[in-house]
Every structure is written in C-alpha cells, then in structure tokens.
Amino acid sequence: MKTTTLAIASSLVAALAAAAVLAAEPAPVPAPVPYPEGYRAWTHVKSMVIQEGHPLHASFGGIHHLYANERALEGYRTGRFPDGAVIVFDLLEATADANAITEGRRKVVGVMHRDAERYAATGGWGFEGFAGDGTTERVVGDQAATACFACHQAQAGDDFVFSEYRP
Amino acid sequence: MKTTTLAIASSLVAALAAAAVLAAEPAPVPAPVPYPEGYRAWTHVKSMVIQEGHPLHASFGGIHHLYANERALEGYRTGRFPDGAVIVFDLLEATADANAITEGRRKVVGVMHRDAERYAATGGWGFEGFAGDGTTERVVGDQAATACFACHQAQAGDDFVFSEYRP
Numbered sequence: 167m168k169t170t171t172l173a174i175a176s177s178l179v180a181a182l183a184a185a186a187v188l189a190a191e192p193a194p195v196p197a198p199v200p201y202p203e204g205y206r207a208w209t210h211v212k213s214m215v216i217q218e219g220h221p222l223h224a225s226f227g228g229i230h231h232l233y234a235n236e237r238a239l240e241g242y243r244t245g246r247f248p249d250g251a252v253i254v255f256d257l258l259e260a261t262a263d264a265n266a267i268t269e270g271r272r273k274v275v276g277v278m279h280r281d282a283e284r285y286a287a288t289g290g291w292g293f294e295g296f297a298g299d300g301t302t303e304r305v306v307g308d309q310a311a312t313a314c315f316a317c318h319q320a321q322a323g324d325d326f327v328f329s330e331y332r333p
Numbered sequence: 334m335k336t337t338t339l340a341i342a343s344s345l346v347a348a349l350a351a352a353a354v355l356a357a358e359p360a361p362v363p364a365p366v367p368y369p370e371g372y373r374a375w376t377h378v379k380s381m382v383i384q385e386g387h388p389l390h391a392s393f394g395g396i397h398h399l400y401a402n403e404r405a406l407e408g409y410r411t412g413r414f415p416d417g418a419v420i421v422f423d424l425l426e427a428t429a430d431a432n433a434i435t436e437g438r439r440k441v442v443g444v445m446h447r448d449a450e451r452y453a454a455t456g457g458w459g460f461e462g463f464a465g466d467g468t469t470e471r472v473v474g475d476q477a478a479t480a481c482f483a484c485h486q487a488q489a490g491d492d493f494v495f496s497e498y499r500p
Contacts, residue, residue: 206500210377210398215434223432231377265390267382267434269499299500332436333373333466 195308196287199279199294201301205254208233211242212332215260215267228273229260232329237280242331245324247291251280253327272299278318278327288315289326362475363454366446366461368468372421375400378409379499382427382434395440396427399496404447409498412491414458418447420494439466445485445494455482456493 202208211232216222233254234242241247254277259270275296282290293314297303306313318326369375378399383389400421401409408414421444426437442463449457460481464470473480485493 207376209374210400212436213380213396213398214436215382215396217432217434220432229380229382231380233377265384265387267384269379269381 196284196292196310198304199277199292201296202235202252202254202275202277202279203301205233205235205252205256205275208235208254209239211253211329217260226257227260228257229267229269230255230257232256234331239331241280241325241327242329247280247325247327249281253278253329274298274305285310287311289319289322291315291318291326293318363452363459363477365471366444366459368463369402369419369421369442369444369446370468372400372402372419372423372442375402375421376406378420378496384427393424394427395424396434396436397422397424399423401498406498408447408492408494409496414447414492414494416448416450420445420496441465441472452477454478456486456489458482458485458493460485 211234213229213231215229216226218227220227233256235250235252237248237251238253241251254275256275257273259273261268261270277292277294277296279285279292279294280290281292285292288310293306293310295305297305315326318328321328378401380396380398382396383393385394387394400423402417402419404415404418405420408418421442423442424440426440428435428437444459444461444463446452446459446461447457448459452459455477460473460477462472464472482493485495488495
C-alpha cells in the first residue's frame with residue numbers, strides 16, 4: 167500500500183515537472199493566415215467609404231468591400247462562424263472627383279480566417295493583411311493581437327465580426 | 334418563256350405585298366426582363382458613389398454595385414456578351430456622416446439582360462429597373478429605348494456596357 171502511494175506521488179511530481187517545462191516554453195506561433203485565393207468570386211457582403219477625418223482613416227481610408235466564403239455566409243446567418251470561414255476586407259483607394267467617388271488601386275487585402283484552435287489567442291480568428299495586389303507581402307504578421315484583435319474583441323457578442331450581411 | 338417571266342413577276346408582287354403588310358404591323362413588344370433572382374450571390378464587378386451635383390444624380394444618386402452572372406463575366410472577359418448574360422446595377426442610398434459613407438436602403442435594382450433577338454431594338458439588351466426591395470414594380474417598362482439605351486448606345490464598341498470588371 168505504501169509503495170503504491172509513493173509511486174503515485176512520484177508520478178505526480180514527474181507530471182508537474184513536465185507541466186512546468188511546458189509552461190516555460192514560449193506560446194506557439196500560430197500558422198500564417200493563407201492568402202484568400204479566389205475571393206473576388208465570393209459573395210459581396212457590403213461596402214463603405216472611409217474619408218479623411220474619420221478616426222480609422224490612417225489605416226482604412228478609401229472604399230472597402232467585404233467578401234465572404236460559404237462558411238462565412240453561414241456565420242453571418244447564424245451568428246457563429248465555423249472553422250474555415252473567411253472574410254475578406256478589400257480596401258481600394260477612393261478617388262473623389264466631379265461629384266463621384268470611384269475605385270482606385272488596391273491598398274490591402276485584409277483577411278479574417280476562422281480556426282478556433284489555431285488562433286485561440288485572438289478569438290479564434292487569424293488576422294492578416296496582404297499589401298496591394300500581391301499575395302505575399304504581409305502587413306500584420308505577428309501583430310494580430312494589437313493591430314486587429316484589440317478592436318475586434320469589442321465585438322465578442324457577434325463572434326468578433328463587425329460587419330453584417332446586407333441582403 | 335413569257336409565261337415564266339410573268340409567273341416570276343407575279344410572285345414578286347405577291348412577296349412585296351406580304352412584306353408591306355409585315356412592315357405595317359406594329360413592332361413586336363419585347364418580353365419583359367425577368368427579375369434577376371439570386372443576383373446577390375453573383376460576382377461583384379465594381380462599385381461607385383454618385384453624389385449631388387453629378388449629372389446623373391437624379392437617376393443614380395447613391396452607391397451602386399454591379400453584379401454579373403457567369404455569362405456576363407464571359408462578356409467582361411471577351412468583350413462580347415452572350416445571350417443569357419445579365420448585369421445588375423444595385424443602387425442604394427449613400428449616407429454621408431462623420432467622414433464615412435455607408436449604405437442605406439435600396440433604391441432600385443437595374444438590370445441589363447442579353448437576348449440579341451428579343452431585344453434587337455436596344456442593342457440586344459433588355460433594360461429594366463425594379464423599385465426598392467421588391468421584384469415586381471417596374472420603373473423602365475417600355476421606355477428602355479429612351480430611358481436606358483439612349484445613353485448605352487454610346488458604348489456600342491463595348492457591346493453597350495459601361496462597366497469594366499475590376500480584378
């Protein structure tokens with residue numbers, strides 16, 4: 167009986183030691199958010215123009231369109247976005263001239279990519295931005311928590327999504 | 334020989350008379366352009382905001398989005414729109430406030446529907462507008478030639494289409 171108790175105690179100590187080692191390791195770096203190939207054929211959710219003087223102008227000035235893949239559309243419908251849901255924030259220059267605003271060059275392709283486990287630290291969403299028309303220059307990288315999630319966490323009640331699908 | 338010539342002449346007279354009767358009939362009324370069911374899931378082509386002071390503001394003031402079905406996308410790619418191509422001009426109120434322009438209520442769903450034979454009188458395109466969020470209140474009707482094609486015919490070199498697909 168005594169031996170058994172000692173054996174259990176010993177195992178517990180070993181387990182606790184292993185746990186301590188794990189805790190000391192740096193948090194795992196989430197896998198990079200993939201470029202949203204083919205998003206221009208996804209469903210258009212809504213659009214908005216952000217002009218000079220708007221508090222978000224420095225980051226998001228221009229005209230932006232939101233696009234959703236099928237799983238993201240399910241999220242807009244139900245309020246819960248399943249893994250694999252992807253929302254694209256397609257930001258273009260907005261050219262104001264002669265009482266019209268037209269689309270200019272692409273500034274950034276912003277992405278929210280749902281993977282509850284992989285991106286647990288940022289509400290289950292991976293955030294990234296791809297500069298201009300390219301698919302490789304990442305403008306968020308490991309700054310998602312401060313550059314994106316700091317604002318999005320205010321939307322916890324809507325699964326961290328600001329936009330709503332416009333019928 | 335003489336009889337044959339007379340017979341031919343007689344046939345010609347009969348044919349000309351028949352043609353005259355046809356010409357005297359009123360032009361056939363083109364079939365109504367169908368409401369573009371499901372267009373919100375079609376591909377978003379581009380968008381634009383038309384503000385007060387713009388020459389088209391009375392008709393098209395607000396923010397509009399263009400959507401294309403698969404055949405219309407083929408037209409944007411090739412420059413020739415096949416029968417069955419449909420382009421939607423989705424016009425919403427544009428609300429300017431606090432240095433942002435957001436989408437308001439739907440004003441009209443404009444439609445260009447390709448059928449070269451049916452709509453031969455207007456460049457092979459049927460034009461219609463459906464008021465607000467409804468699918469039945471038609472705002473163009475039999476006025477397509479003056480209300481729509483009068484401007485679109487300037488685009489004959491582009492198959493009567495103004496917009497270009499934004500990649």
